[in-house]
Amino acid sequence: MNKTGFKTGGRASQRRAIDIVNAGLGRRYRRERRFRFYGIGAILASLLFLSILFGSIISKGYSAFEQTFVRLDVFFDPTLLSQEALATADYSGIIKASLRRMFPEVSSRKDKRMLYKLVSSGAAFQIRKMVLNSPEMIGKTVPVWVPADDDIDMLLKGHFDLNVPESERRIKDIQLAWVDRLKSENRIEKRFNRTFFTAGDSREPELAGILGAVMGSVYTLLVTLALSFPIGIASAVYLEEFAPKNRWTDFIEVNINNLAAVPSIVFGLLGLAVFLNFFGLPRSAPLVGGLVLTLMTLPTIIIAGRASLQSVPPSIREAALGVGASKMQMVMHHVLPLAMPGIMTGTIIGMARALGESAPLLMIGMVAFIVDVPHGLTDAATVLPVQIYLWADSPERAFVERTSAATIVLLAFLIIMNATAVVLRKKFERRW
Amino acid sequence: MSPVTILSAILLLTSAAYVLGRKRAFAVAGDRAGLLRMHSRPAYYGLLTALWCGLPALLIFAVWSFLEPAVITQLVVADLPDAVRSLPPARLNLIVNDIRNLVSGNIVSGDIDPTMQAAAQHYHQLQHVSTAALAVVVLALIMAAIALSLRLISPRLRARNHVERIINWLLIACSTIAIFTTIGILLSVLFEAIRFFDKIPLTEFLFGLKWSPQMAIRADQVGSSGAFGAIPVFAGTLMISAIAMAVAVPIGLMAAIYLSEYANRRFRAIAKPLMEILAGIPTVVYGFFAALTVAPFIRDAGMTLGLDVSSESALAAGLVMGIMIIPFVSSLSDDVINAVPQAMRDGAYGLGATQSETIKQVVLPAALPGIVGGVLLAISRAIGETMIVVMAAGLAANLTANPLKTVTTVTVQIVTLLVGDQEFDSPKTLAAFALGLVLFIATLMLNIVALHVVRKYREQYE
Numbered sequence: 001m002n003k004t005g006f007k008t009g010g011r012a013s014q015r016r017a018i019d020i021v022n023a024g025l026g027r028r029y030r031r032e033r034r035f036r037f038y039g040i041g042a043i044l045a046s047l048l049f050l051s052i053l054f055g056s057i058i059s060k061g062y063s064a065f066e067q068t069f070v071r072l073d074v075f076f077d078p079t080l081l082s083q084e085a086l087a088t089a090d091y092s093g094i095i096k097a098s099l100r101r102m103f104p105e106v107s108s109r110k111d112k113r114m115l116y117k118l119v120s121s122g123a124a125f126q127i128r129k130m131v132l133n134s135p136e137m138i139g140k141t142v143p144v145w146v147p148a149d150d151d152i153d154m155l156l157k158g159h160f161d162l163n164v165p166e167s168e169r170r171i172k173d174i175q176l177a178w179v180d181r182l183k184s185e186n187r188i189e190k191r192f193n194r195t196f197f198t199a200g201d202s203r204e205p206e207l208a209g210i211l212g213a214v215m216g217s218v219y220t221l222l223v224t225l226a227l228s229f230p231i232g233i234a235s236a237v238y239l240e241e242f243a244p245k246n247r248w249t250d251f252i253e254v255n256i257n258n259l260a261a262v263p264s265i266v267f268g269l270l271g272l273a274v275f276l277n278f279f280g281l282p283r284s285a286p287l288v289g290g291l292v293l294t295l296m297t298l299p300t301i302i303i304a305g306r307a308s309l310q311s312v313p314p315s316i317r318e319a320a321l322g323v324g325a326s327k328m329q330m331v332m333h334h335v336l337p338l339a340m341p342g343i344m345t346g347t348i349i350g351m352a353r354a355l356g357e358s359a360p361l362l363m364i365g366m367v368a369f370i371v372d373v374p375h376g377l378t379d380a381a382t383v384l385p386v387q388i389y390l391w392a393d394s395p396e397r398a399f400v401e402r403t404s405a406a407t408i409v410l411l412a413f414l415i416i417m418n419a420t421a422v423v424l425r426k427k428f429e430r431r432w
Numbered sequence: 433m434s435p436v437t438i439l440s441a442i443l444l445l446t447s448a449a450y451v452l453g454r455k456r457a458f459a460v461a462g463d464r465a466g467l468l469r470m471h472s473r474p475a476y477y478g479l480l481t482a483l484w485c486g487l488p489a490l491l492i493f494a495v496w497s498f499l500e501p502a503v504i505t506q507l508v509v510a511d512l513p514d515a516v517r518s519l520p521p522a523r524l525n526l527i528v529n530d531i532r533n534l535v536s537g538n539i540v541s542g543d544i545d546p547t548m549q550a551a552a553q554h555y556h557q558l559q560h561v562s563t564a565a566l567a568v569v570v571l572a573l574i575m576a577a578i579a580l581s582l583r584l585i586s587p588r589l590r591a592r593n594h595v596e597r598i599i600n601w602l603l604i605a606c607s608t609i610a611i612f613t614t615i616g617i618l619l620s621v622l623f624e625a626i627r628f629f630d631k632i633p634l635t636e637f638l639f640g641l642k643w644s645p646q647m648a649i650r651a652d653q654v655g656s657s658g659a660f661g662a663i664p665v666f667a668g669t670l671m672i673s674a675i676a677m678a679v680a681v682p683i684g685l686m687a688a689i690y691l692s693e694y695a696n697r698r699f700r701a702i703a704k705p706l707m708e709i710l711a712g713i714p715t716v717v718y719g720f721f722a723a724l725t726v727a728p729f730i731r732d733a734g735m736t737l738g739l740d741v742s743s744e745s746a747l748a749a750g751l752v753m754g755i756m757i758i759p760f761v762s763s764l765s766d767d768v769i770n771a772v773p774q775a776m777r778d779g780a781y782g783l784g785a786t787q788s789e790t791i792k793q794v795v796l797p798a799a800l801p802g803i804v805g806g807v808l809l810a811i812s813r814a815i816g817e818t819m820i821v822v823m824a825a826g827l828a829a830n831l832t833a834n835p836l837k838t839v840t841t842v843t844v845q846i847v848t849l850l851v852g853d854q855e856f857d858s859p860k861t862l863a864a865f866a867l868g869l870v871l872f873i874a875t876l877m878l879n880i881v882a883l884h885v886v887r888k889y890r891e892q893y894e
Contacts, residue, residue, distance in 0.1 A: 021784070028786050028789070029786065031786075031788060031789075032786045032787060032788045032789075035788035035791070035792075036690070036694060036787075036788070038686050039686045039687065039689055039690025039693075039694055040690055040694075041686070042682070042683045042684075042685075042686035042687040042690065043686075043687045043690055043691070043703055043707070045683055046683060046684075046687060046707050046710060046755070046758050046759070046762075047703070047706055047707070049710070049755045049758075050706065050707075050709060050710055052725075053713070053717075053718075053721050053755075056721065056724070056725045057717070057720075057721065060724070230606075231606045231609060234602065234603045234606035234607070235603070235606045235607035235609065235610070237603060238600075238603035238604055238606065238607040239607055242600065242603060243607070251611070252607055252608065252610055252611060254880075254883075255610040255611050255613075255614050256610045257879075257883055258614065258876060258879050258880065258883070259610055259613055259614060261809060261812060261813070261875065261879040261882075261883075262617070262816070262872065262875060262876070262879075263812075263813075263815075263816020263817070263818070263843070263871060263872075263875055264816070264818065265816065265818045265843050265846060265847070265868075265871075266617055266621070266816070266868060266871060266872050266875075267617070269617070269620060269621055269846070269850075269864075269865060269868045270613070270616050270617045270620050270621075272620075272850065273620030273621070273623075273624060273865070274616050274620050278620075279498065280501050280502070295609075295613050298609065298610065298613075299610065302610070326592065326596060328596040328599060328600070352712065353712075355714075356712075356713070356714025356715070356716070356717075357714070358714070358715070358716045358819055359715070359818035359819055359822075359843070359847070362818075362822075362847055362850075362851055363846075363847075363850055363851075365851075367851055385714050385716040385717075385819075386716075388716050388717070388720060389716050389719070389720075389819065389822075389823065392716075392719070392720045392723060392724070392823060400724065403720060403724075404720075407717050407720060410714060410717070411713070411717065414712060414713075414714070418712055
């Protein structure tokens with residue numbers, strides 16, 4: 001530094017200092033621009049990841065909201081449908097017969113089996129329901145739209161690679177010809193996939209739906225909300241308003257902060273060891289799932305609740321105390337209602353996180369294959385994220401589509417919840 | 433009468449008690465002047481009545497429902513034929529399970545013989561008796577409590593103070609749940625882990641180089657002891673976490689710097705929430721994305737480069753996990769960077785530093801402890817993350833430094849060892865709890881250090 005001659009302050013040496021600065025300036029500005037570019041690049045990179053994620057899931061999933069149906073002319077054969085045993089009659093035989101009538105040239109056993117594979121095995125259940133609802137159909141021929149098999153569905157949605165040699169394909173050439181004929185006769189149509197929203201899980205992709213998982217999520221979240229909301233508020237109120245500042249409350253605080261950062265799967269281990277093995281609660285039940293998720297979301301709600309209570313200004317408290325309210329009355333009648341919007345926002349965010357959580361639920365057995373839609377807190381159930389996990393493991397191509405569609409539904413729920421939280425915050429946010 | 437009906441009856445009667453208590457207070461007071469002579473407002477008398485009858489009833493209900501299954505099972509087992517009772521505990525458990533399933537109308541594992549049918553009948557009957565008894569006890573208690581408290585209501589009864597004291601205790605009870613949760617986690621993991629270390633020595637678990645727990649299913653199998661050296665599992669966890677941090681820390685930190693130092697208000701208002709969407713996406717979605725899109729992409733890319741990439745490579749899982757953690761790092765660093773006083777920046781600008789020089793040489797060093805704390809929290813998140821690795825990383829415990837190979841993690845092993853398994857004696861399932869213990873301790877230490885660092889740093893500038 002001394003060499004630049006600040007001490008002397010002569011003209012020549014001053015110019016030298018500015019020269020040094022100027023000489024380096026270009027390089028420094030370039031560095032500045034580079035740094036700025038890294039920053040913007042980082043943000044763009046994360047937004048790019050976000051759009052790739054959404055893009056890949058939506059592009060793979062939207063087609064699951066449509067399902068291919070085949071129109072069959074079903075002859076409700078009185079010889080197969082005797083009045084006494086309508087519930088147990090051979091309905092798949094009826095479906096097979098109508099397929100055979102449509103393609104009379106199919107004769108060999110092998111070909112027939114391939115022919116039967118065009119429509120879903122759920123078709124038999126569908127016409128069973130029709131017959132049981134209106135037995136007067138017996139003896140008539142009625143056109144019925146039945147769901148196509150998942151392979152045919154994939155074929156028509158263009159997810160099927162026809163360049164693979166026939167022997168390695170799940171759809172053979174002869175089936176392709178049949179499908180083409182059905183198409184030319186207008187017997188194949190894509191329709192809105194109602195099954196997806198009204199059915200439980202199934203091994204057959206075309207019959208699988210998310211209703212069971214959604215109901216499981218609803219029951220689980222109900223338990224979580226019913227427990228974590230009051231308990232969370234109570235803890236927040238105690239810690240923020242009543243607790244004396246001592247070791248004990250410090251210890252509680254450290255505990256809460258730690259629990260907020262404990263991996264979720266550890267809560268699952270707790271649920272397994274305590275709720276299932278020690279208390280003997282039922283496996284796979286939304287009740288236990290709700291209990292585990294309660295323990296997991298409590299720290300979130302408590303922390304949000306405390307922040308919200310803190311933001312209520314002291315003047316409110318002093319005014320309440322000044323007109324003779326007891327401390328409890330001050331908190332319950334004045335502070336808590338004012339802090340409520342903030343607490344609700346925190347609760348909704350906690351619930352959204354609980355809705356997306358799956359790891360702890362795997363531990364307590366909510367990962368079973370369950371066809372029935374659960375009807376109570378102790379019925380075996382699964383939840384939406386776990387359903388996604390289960391379907392993601394399934395080998396059928398059609399399940400990829402359904403997994404993505406279930407993901408879209410889950411994300412839609414989450415976006416709605418978070419948007420509600422944001423709106424609540426915007427609407428009730430108060431600057432004191 | 434089912435337990436749910438009893439519970440709703442309790443709640444209904446409690447509300448009725450509130451109404452009765454309040455009415456009684458009005459009656460005792462007589463007129464407006466009388467009301468002023470009462471110690472508390474009428475609602476408090478109602479609340480006190482409700483609390484006195486509701487709390488004991490709920491307590492009894494909880495204890496009863498907790499003890500009932502165990503007691504009934506004991507009674508039913510005691511009535512089983514001697515031949516059945518002398519079976520080993522595991523078999524006996526199976527039979528008891530079957531009986532329970534019979535009672536609730538589920539499918540049972542074995543054939544149903546008459547003795548079991550009878551036992552199920554017995555079980556059902558006992559359940560019935562117990563529920564009825566519970567109903568009687570609870571209802572009688574509530575009635576007595578209501579009658580008693582109605583008699584006690586008088587102008588001198590300090591109802592508000594009593595109510596407030598009860599509520600205060602309830603608040604304290606609620607706030608201790610966090611402690612009980614921690615204790616519960618610690619005990620549940622610790623007990624099973626100790627049982628595991630009875631069978632497998634601790635040193636072998638911590639320093640062994642071979643992990644193959646699946647071999648220990650059958651006793652007569654070759655190599656039936658299994659191998660429980662967890663080093664490959666730990667190494668896999670560390671590798672995937674390291675990859676994740678290599679993605680998340682630079683991107684998250686640079687994004688935070690840009691958002692807090694360069695971005696104008698409008699850009700910030702749009703970009704910040706968008707980035708936070710990444711944090712709100714469920715991990716199962718990331719896992720699906722990793723398995724379906726990223727892993728095949730990396731494998732194909734590797735193939736065109738002539739590399740042999742496993743379809744469940746550590747790289748894919750780590751990459752996606754890194755994406756998940758970006759908003760975590762960025763929002764924590766954002767807070768810390770914003771907490772650096774403006775005066776420090778102004779000082780640097782005054783000396784002629786460019787903005788990036790100020791950031792690199794003044795702001796970041798000042799914010800470093802907080803950033804380190806945030807990164808530690810992010811690491812704890814990464815090693816505890818489950819769904820991404822379960823879906824995208826493999827099961828094979830390879831001890832390798834090649835991120836293109838398959839590795840496994842602690843959380844993956846916990847899930848695969850415990851899902852669908854109900855037997856809790858084999859080292860295989862107990863190993864999961866030992867891994868859980870390691871995971872809990874590791875994340876706990878990281879969290880404590882990180883929270884301490886963050887808090888200490890915050891105090892510095894406030």
